[in-house]
Amino acid sequence: MQNLIYFFAILVFSAGLFVMLTSDNYVRKIIGLGVLQSSVLIFYIALGKVSNGIVPIDIYGKNDANLQLFSSPLPHVLMLTAIVVGFSTMSVGLALIYQIYKEYNTIHEGEIAEKEISFHDIN
Amino acid sequence: MILIKHIPVLQVLIPLFAALFSALTFNKLASWLIAVIATTLSVLVAFVALYNFTEPIFYAFGNWQAPIGIEYRLDLLNQPIILYVNAVLLFFLIFGKQLINKTITKYIDSRKHHMFYSLLLFAHAGYVGVLSTNDLFNIYVFIEISSLATYVLISKGKNPRALVGAFDYLMLGTIGATLILISVGFFFSVTGSLNIEDISAILEKTDLSDQPNSQLRIVVVAIAFFLSGAILKMAFFPLHFWMMRAYQGCAPFILTYLSAISSILGVYMIMRFVHFVIDEELAHIPISFLLKTIALVTIILCSYFALKAKNLKTIIIYSTSAQIGYIFLILSLWSSKALLFQLLILDSINKIGLFTLIAHIEHKSLDLNITSMKQIRNSNWFKVAAGFIIVFSAGLPLNGMFITKIALFDLLIKQGLIAEFVVVLLASVLGILYHLKFAKAIFFGKEENGILEINTNLAGLFAIITIHVLTLVYFSEITRIIGYYIGYRI
Numbered sequence: 102m103q104n105l106i107y108f109f110a111i112l113v114f115s116a117g118l119f120v121m122l123t124s125d126n127y128v129r130k131i132i133g134l135g136v137l138q139s140s141v142l143i144f145y146i147a148l149g150k151v152s153n154g155i156v157p158i159d160i161y162g163k164n165d166a167n168l169q170l171f172s173s174p175l176p177h178v179l180m181l182t183a184i185v186v187g188f189s190t191m192s193v194g195l196a197l198i199y200q201i202y203k204e205y206n207t208i209h210e211g212e213i214a215e216k217e218i219s220f221h222d223i224n
Numbered sequence: 225m226i227l228i229k230h231i232p233v234l235q236v237l238i239p240l241f242a243a244l245f246s247a248l249t250f251n252k253l254a255s256w257l258i259a260v261i262a263t264t265l266s267v268l269v270a271f272v273a274l275y276n277f278t279e280p281i282f283y284a285f286g287n288w289q290a291p292i293g294i295e296y297r298l299d300l301l302n303q304p305i306i307l308y309v310n311a312v313l314l315f316f317l318i319f320g321k322q323l324i325n326k327t328i329t330k331y332i333d334s335r336k337h338h339m340f341y342s343l344l345l346f347a348h349a350g351y352v353g354v355l356s357t358n359d360l361f362n363i364y365v366f367i368e369i370s371s372l373a374t375y376v377l378i379s380k381g382k383n384p385r386a387l388v389g390a391f392d393y394l395m396l397g398t399i400g401a402t403l404i405l406i407s408v409g410f411f412f413s414v415t416g417s418l419n420i421e422d423i424s425a426i427l428e429k430t431d432l433s434d435q436p437n438s439q440l441r442i443v444v445v446a447i448a449f450f451l452s453g454a455i456l457k458m459a460f461f462p463l464h465f466w467m468m469r470a471y472q473g474c475a476p477f478i479l480t481y482l483s484a485i486s487s488i489l490g491v492y493m494i495m496r497f498v499h500f501v502i503d504e505e506l507a508h509i510p511i512s513f514l515l516k517t518i519a520l521v522t523i524i525l526c527s528y529f530a531l532k533a534k535n536l537k538t539i540i541i542y543s544t545s546a547q548i549g550y551i552f553l554i555l556s557l558w559s560s561k562a563l564l565f566q567l568l569i570l571d572s573i574n575k576i577g578l579f580t581l582i583a584h585i586e587h588k589s590l591d592l593n594i595t596s597m598k599q600i601r602n603s604n605w606f607k608v609a610a611g612f613i614i615v616f617s618a619g620l621p622l623n624g625m626f627i628t629k630i631a632l633f634d635l636l637i638k639q640g641l642i643a644e645f646v647v648v649l650l651a652s653v654l655g656i657l658y659h660l661k662f663a664k665a666i667f668f669g670k671e672e673n674g675i676l677e678i679n680t681n682l683a684g685l686f687a688i689i690t691i692h693v694l695t696l697v698y699f700s701e702i703t704r705i706i707g708y709y710i711g712y713r714i
Contacts, residue, residue: 121395134398141405148413176412179361183405186368190398193375197391204384213388 106147113140138187149176232283232296243345255338270307297358319684347373378474386473393470403453410446458490461522477583484572515556522549527654547571574617577688599669603678609685618659
């Protein structure tokens with residue numbers, strides 16, 4: 102049962118990859134990218150959980166007899182960085198889509214490929 | 225000098241801050257000046273670090289010592305590469321100023337020219353960061369910093385197809401980086417550490433081969449994720465298709481910098497990973513087998529594709545891929561690290577020369593198809609330089625590449641690897657053939673396709689030739705130094 106969360110992460114990863122690789126629309130590809138990256142967040146945060154561990158805040162003194170297990174806070178900190186990286190990747194991607202739209206007047210991969218072929222015929 | 229203690233971090237901080245400042249100048253010349261000053265400084269700093277080298281330097285950030293804090297590590301494996309990478313950027317900025325203006329920034333809004341140099345420096349900071357860090361998660365962050373800048377750099381060119389190529393690059397580059405991130409997560413789950421040396425020590429201590437349970441399987445999965453992520457990210461052979469699209473649209477001159485550095489970086493990452501994270505005994509056989517298979521297929525197929533290619537730029541890109549095949553082959557033999565870096569650096573210089581050559585042509589004529597190449601006329605110095613550069617790159621006698629190839633043949637025969645020997649021999653012949661095709665397109669363009677005259681500044685080409693001649697003259701010294709350095713701790 103405790104490994105269920107990893108299967109969920111795999112599910113999200115595959116869903117994101119599927120959307121990215123199969124959709125024709127560039128904006129949908131970017132959405133797939135976002136889904137793919139969030140699967141990594143789930144994976145890492147699941148790694149940090151210690152069973153029966155509490156929130157990693159030091160509310161007991163060092164000599165307290167009630168010392169408890171803590172969940173590891175490190176994966177959460179790492180994922181903060183990964184979220185920022187994912188956000189900036191997505192922004193760059195959207196900016197590129199905007200430029201593609203200005204050049205081709207469409208954001209569909211198939212239509213752009215057709216225009217490329219006609220562009221070659223003219224030259 | 226207190227600064228000498230901080231050299232590891234200065235190497236990354238100088239380009240990073242220079243990038244910020246040149247983004248704030250709003251002036252093309254000023255941002256170029258900042259970039260040149262910063263890069264010169266970086267070269268000097270890297271040189272000082274290499275000159276004063278006695279033992280590996282460990283730099284702990286904020287004095288948080290290794291397993292807890294982030295750590296940089298400079299040793300004789302990465303410091304020479306950092307020096308080389310800085311030198312390439314300096315070459316690109318100084319000798320390429322005219323070509324940058326004529327082939328790249330021409331297509332950018334004139335109010336945003338300064339951003340080009342800023343992005344270049346950001347990418348450079350990321351590359352140097354990947355080279356110097358000793359922390360797995362830090363590698364991921366630096367890969368993403370350099371990639372984000374690179375996506376924008378290759379999205380500009382004469383052809384709007386560059387945009388689509390850059391978008392593909394963004395998609396597949398992000399998948400590659402995500403795979404690397406998942407691999408880092410697996411290592412973290414097994415060892416509880418992110419520091420490369422710490423991980424390697426812990427893995428050695430636990431002796432994974434004794435445990436039939438999940439630990440070994442997790443490590444194997446992590447290795448598989450890392451290798452596939454790195455191969456996808458750096459566009460090594462089986463997963464290189466996106467790179468063809470991305471590189472075909474963009475201006476060739478930016479590739480002198482990006483292509484030369486990214487292959488070195490990828491090989492460095494895989495090398496550091498293979499040698500430091502994984503226990504050599506455990507992984508030697510499967511990884512050697514995997515690398516050797518990839519290498520042999522790459523060498524033969526990419527040479528063949530290069531011969532069949534119809535575009536000058538495609539020939540060079542496939543040739544780069546084929547050279548990576550040679551490097552994987554040497555890596556899989558596990559014995560000749562000196563040869564590996566000779567080949568890597570020489571090939572990188574060759575590719576810089578070829579891409580610069582193409583950039584000169586592309587500036588005048590947008591058509592780089594072999595069948596419709598224009599005739600080059602009245603540009604004798606250009607032809608002289610082109611001849612030298614093609615001969616050097618083809619690995620014909622009397623240059624460093626030739627000597628390195630002979631050393632490779634020697635090694636293969638000594639180890640009794642006849643099949644590999646035949647493949648490499650065949651690929652070398654194909655290599656000479658596609659260089660001939662390249663030369664034919666440049667020297668014997670048909671007159672009916674039109675005429676073009678190269679009148680750009682050729683200093684860059686002659687600088688590359690000088691470097692080639694110098695490497696040839698001082699070949700034994702360089703080999704000795706690299707051999708000593710690489711043999712130092714691996």
